[in-house]
Amino acid sequence: MKYTKLNFVMSVLGIIIYIADLIVDIWVTVRFFHEGQYVFGILTVGFMLFGTLVVQCFSYSWFKADLKEAGQEIQHCFLLLHCLQGGVFTRYWFALKKGYHVAFKYSSKTDNFVEEQIDPHKEIIDRVTDLSMLRLFETYLEGCPQLALQLYILLEHEQANFSQYAAIMVSCCAISWSTVDYQIALRKSLPDKNLLTGPCPKLIYLFYKLFTLLSWMLSIVLLLFLNIKIALFLLLFLWVLGILWAFKEDTQFCASQGMELLYRIVVGFILVFTFFNIKGQNTKCPMSCYYIVRVLATLGVLIVFWFYPLSIFNSDYFIPISVTIALTLLLGIIFLLIYYGTLHPNRSEETKMDEIDGKPVQSDCRMKYFLME
Numbered sequence: 101m102k103y104t105k106l107n108f109v110m111s112v113l114g115i116i117i118y119i120a121d122l123i124v125d126i127w128v129t130v131r132f133f134h135e136g137q138y139v140f141g142i143l144t145v146g147f148m149l150f151g152t153l154v155v156q157c158f159s160y161s162w163f164k165a166d167l168k169e170a171g172q173e174i175q176h177c178f179l180l181l182h183c184l185q186g187g188v189f190t191r192y193w194f195a196l197k198k199g200y201h202v203a204f205k206y207s208s209k210t211d212n213f214v215e216e217q218i219d220p221h222k223e224i225i226d227r228v229t230d231l232s233m234l235r236l237f238e239t240y241l242e243g244c245p246q247l248a249l250q251l252y253i254l255l256e257h258e259q260a261n262f263s264q265y266a267a268i269m270v271s272c273c274a275i276s277w278s279t280v281d282y283q284i285a286l287r288k289s290l291p292d293k294n295l296l297t298g299p300c301p302k303l304i305y306l307f308y309k310l311f312t313l314l315s316w317m318l319s320i321v322l323l324l325f326l327n328i329k330i331a332l333f334l335l336l337f338l339w340v341l342g343i344l345w346a347f348k349e350d351t352q353f354c355a356s357q358g359m360e361l362l363y364r365i366v367v368g369f370i371l372v373f374t375f376f377n378i379k380g381q382n383t384k385c386p387m388s389c390y391y392i393v394r395v396l397a398t399l400g401v402l403i404v405f406w407f408y409p410l411s412i413f414n415s416d417y418f419i420p421i422s423v424t425i426a427l428t429l430l431l432g433i434i435f436l437l438i439y440y441g442t443l444h445p446n447r448s449e450e451t452k453m454d455e456i457d458g459k460p461v462q463s464d465c466r467m468k469y470f471l472m473e
Contacts (some may be wrong), residue, residue: 101220103228107288108196111228114281115192118235121274125246126266143249151242152185154233154366159187161359162230188234195227229289232282239278240370247271251321255410256416260289275313279374280306287445294445299442304435310430313374317392318425319401326401326408335372342368347379391433398429 125148133140137388160182167173181190202220250268272292287293296302323331367378372440375390377383402422 103224104173105201105203107225107228108199110281110284110337111196111199111231114231114235114277117270118188118192119276121243121270123200124263125242126268128250128263131261131263133199140249140253144246145174147242147249150375151238154241154362155238156182156185156187157359158237158360159191159234161354161356163187164297165355182200186349188231188238191227191231191234195224195231199224225285225289230286232278235278236282237366237370240373241366242291243271243275243278244313244373247275248320250322251317252324255321255325255421257447269277272310272314274304276310279309296445301439301445304439304443308432308435308439309374310396311428311435313344313432315398315425315429315432316373318421318428319398322405322421323401323427338372339368342371345371346366346378351378373415391436395433399427402426 113270125144129141129144132138132144160179163178163182178190181187199219200225247268250271254264254268283305284296284302287296296305305452320331320335323334343364347369351360351364351367353363367376369388370376371378375383375387377386402425405418405422
C-alpha cells in the first residue's frame with residue numbers, strides 16, 4: 101500500500117479545513133458575546149470544548165499506547181501539548197513531515213533496509229488514519245451541534261450576519277470532508293479491506309451521508325422551535341440508545357475500561373446523527389432499522405408541525421424547509437441504496453463479511469476496531 105502525492109494533498113486540505121473551522125468558530129463566538137447573545141456564545145464555546153477535550157484524550161492515549169508498543173516512554177511535552185489543546189496539530193505536524201518525505205522523496209531502491217523495519221508507507225497511512233478518526237470524532241461532537249445551533253439562530257432571527265453563514269458552510273464542509281476522508285483512510289490502512297476507489301463511489305457516499313444528515317439536522321431545528329425541552333429529551337434518549345447499543349455490541353476499541361467507556365459514549369453521540377457499524381457485523385438489518393426510524397421520526401416532526409400553530413415560526417420559511425427536509429431525506433436514501441447496491445467495495449463478495457473483523461487482520465492494529473461503514 102502506497103502513500104501517494106494525492107494522499108499528501110488531501111492531508112494538507114484536511115488541516116486547512118480544520119484550521120478554517122476553528123477560526124470561524126472563534127469568530128462566531130466573539131461576535132455572539134460582542135452582541136450580548138451570551139447564551140449562544142456559551143453554547144458555542146461548550147460545543148467546542150466538548151469536542152476538543154474528547155479528541156485530546158483519545159490522541160494522548162494513542163500516543164502512550166504507540167510509544168509503549170515501541171518500547172519508549174511518553175514524554176511530558178506530549179501531555180503539555182494535549183493539555184493546551186495542541187494534540188491534533190502535533191499529529192498533523194508529524195504526519196505532514198513524514199508524509200512529505202514518503203510521498204516526494206522516499207525511494208524503495210535506495211532504502212532496502214526498510215524491509216527489516218516498519219514500512220514507511222504503512223507507518224504514515226496509520227498516522228493519517230488516526231488523524232482521520234480524531235477529526236471524525238470532533239466533527240460530530242462539535243460540528244453537528246454547532247450546525248444545528250447556527251440553523252436555529254438563522255431561522256429564529258430571520259436574518260444572519262456573514263459569520264453565521266460562514267459557520268454553516270464550514271461546518272457542512274468539515275462534516276462532509278471528515279466523513280469521506282475517514283472512510284478512504286480507514287480502508288487504506290487495513291490490508292484485508294477493499295479500497296474505496298474512483299470518484300463515483302466517493303461522491304455517492306458523500307451525498308448519502310450529507311443529505312441524510314442535513315434532513316435530520318433541519319428536523320431537529322424544527323423540533324427545537326416546537327418545544328426545546330422535548331427536542332433535548334429526544335436527542336438525549338437517542339444518545340442513551342446509542343450508548344446501550346455500543347454496550348450490547350461489546351466494543352473493544354480501547355485498552356483501558358475508562359477510555360472504552362468514553363469511546364462508547366462518543367459512539368452513542370455519533371449514532372444520533374448518522375449510522376456507523378460500530379463493531380463488525382452484517383449491517384443490513386441494523387442499518388435498515390436505523391433509517392426506518394429516521395424516516396418515521398422525520399415524518400412525525402413534519403406532521404406535528406403542520407398541525408401546530410405557526411406563530412412560533414415564520415410560515416414563509418416552513419414550506420421551503422419542509423420540502424427541503426423531505427427532498428434531502430429522499431435523495432439521501434436513494435444514494436444510500438445506490439452506494440450499497442452497486443458501488444460498495446465489498447459488493448462483489450459472495451458472503452458479506454462483517455465490516456470490521458470480516459477477514460482476519462494479519463497484524464494487530466488499532467484501526468481494525470475503528471468505526472466502519
